[in-house]
Amino acid sequence: MKFLERRLVHAILLLIGASALCFLFSTLAPGGYFDEMKLNPQISPGTVAALRSQYELDRPLPVRYEHWVQSVLRGEWGYSFAYNLPVRSLVVVRARNTLLLTSLAMALAWLIAVPLGVWSASRAGRWEDRLSTAGTSLLLSVPELVVALGLLYFAIHTHALPVGGMVSADHDTLGPWGRARDLAAHLVIPVTTLVLASLPILIRHVRASVVEVLQAPFIQAARGHGVGRTSIRFRYALPAAANPLISLFGLSVAGLLSGSLLVEVIVGWPGLGPLLLEACLSRDFYVVVGVVMMSTLFMILGSLLADVMLVIADPRVRMDNV
């Protein structure tokens, strides 16, 4: 249990750090959400001042931070200026959609990357390996933005897939099976973009660590005993190469979340991305902080999951020295 305790303390420190960073940066900002109102002659300066004091924008930073922490503990996460709602109610719904998108993309990306990487490693130096390396280099230099726009262009021209949003307009009239299909059709473009964007890095890492293991003496020995090729690659080499890959799994959550933000904005997926962008443009401070907190939380969960998997996969790793 010491392990969980330490992780919890670490996570809380990280969340405090991230939120403090947000609040610190906010003091650098000239102007805020209510500044535009000051320009409107129909709103009296008194009203604006009252609103500001209602949201405590006239208080010093440490006081605001303290009140925000209290509001987090109450489960409100501060109030949105634009929606006049507790931030948590806004963020949680959006976070669910982002989670659906990113977890699906992550699972698919790993399912594709592991066999491809192992295959490429087993052909190391041959033309198949070179082709795959060239492919990953090319894919690596195509930004998500371009991939998403290209896929949209393709989808619009072929009419094969619905474009924009998470569900069609007639979603509520469909049966349960129809609803699932509708959602799946809307998922294709964003998930494909995310998978394509994260594949090259994953394939490269899988290849690199498997190549190393394939040269090890125990693989030679297994080969000498007449163990089959597929069995050598997946039963013997892959588990030995798994540790750095599992660590990579935790780290790749960050890249995936960043990619997901952009993709969500482009295809109109109602996730955290559009919410953050909107909040940035309107200076809805507590929403920005809430979304950043949520993404930090995802990151923490990702690395926790990676650590737990590491313990399961490798008996040498003990809970107390993770």
Place this chain on the structure above:
Amino acid sequence: MTSRHKAMVAASLLLALHLAILFAGFMAPSDPTSQNRDFPLVPPTSLHFVDGRGKFHIRPFVYETEPVPEGLHEYRENHAHEYPLHFFVSGFPYKVAGLITWHRHLFGVQAPAQIFLAGSDSYGRDQFSRILYGGQISLAAGMLAAGISLLLALLVGCASGFYAGWIDESAMRLAELFLVLPWLYLLLAIRAFLPLHLSPSGTFFLLVAVIGTIGWARPARLIRGVVLSAKSRKYVTASRCFGASDTYILRRHVLPHTYGILLTQAALLVPQYVIAEVTLSFLGLGLGEPMPSWGNLLANLQQYNVLVSYWWMFAPALALVLVSLGYLAVADAFHQQLQSGSM
């Protein structure tokens, strides 16, 4: 093709791209900001070699583009007259590297024909010229931001590697925070708290500063590692015994070890930061019109009709992909050199 050849090819591609972008005025056939309201969204002008009578010309020529009467953004070629492509023609004045005013351009055609190598945008501005000029902004932003990041990384990495103790501890905790946060979320959050409306140059430097502050953590950790290992060498101890000061040891014995990492990280960071600028400008948080940058050129594609019907608006993406391809290949080559210990 050996990896050495590959690196050379990538480096020459990069050099060519950078030269073309640096001398954008010379390469561009028309002024990137001059609007041509009669010719919005013209598809790329095609270069012909064979004329209507079947005669082959060595010098390529174009036909005059004219709007189809009654058509919306529809154009056709007027085959009545050929306009050969001329080199080193006189055109709009520009500054060479910001200093000398000149008016010669690499290529051009005689009016009334026009040459839009990458089509024109919805204001009738030549997109090829805008990509070149936009490249100046995007690449400069990427390089400056990478410079800031590496400088920060060098300072933090050297300080925490060399002095250890609480400096090391707190710097590395901060680096962890920056590493663990998704960069785009961080970037947007920082951008959210800074003024939205500024003068173009103000926005540019603000953007560079914001982008530059997010990526310092990874190089800082790498540099710290190198400094740690360099510091424990025997010749460092020896020179300390001879009475060398900290600054002398840092400058003379420690810093040279970090150059390889700095170069590799620079080659990795520049394309990443160019993409960051493009992303921010695309989302409307970066540089705005009329200043061209690759991000706001691509932002045209946010309009549904542009995305659907005008494929040449994807042209800036090609430039972006070429630049990152070049940089990543060079970074790979640096990395391999570093691994083999010859750098």
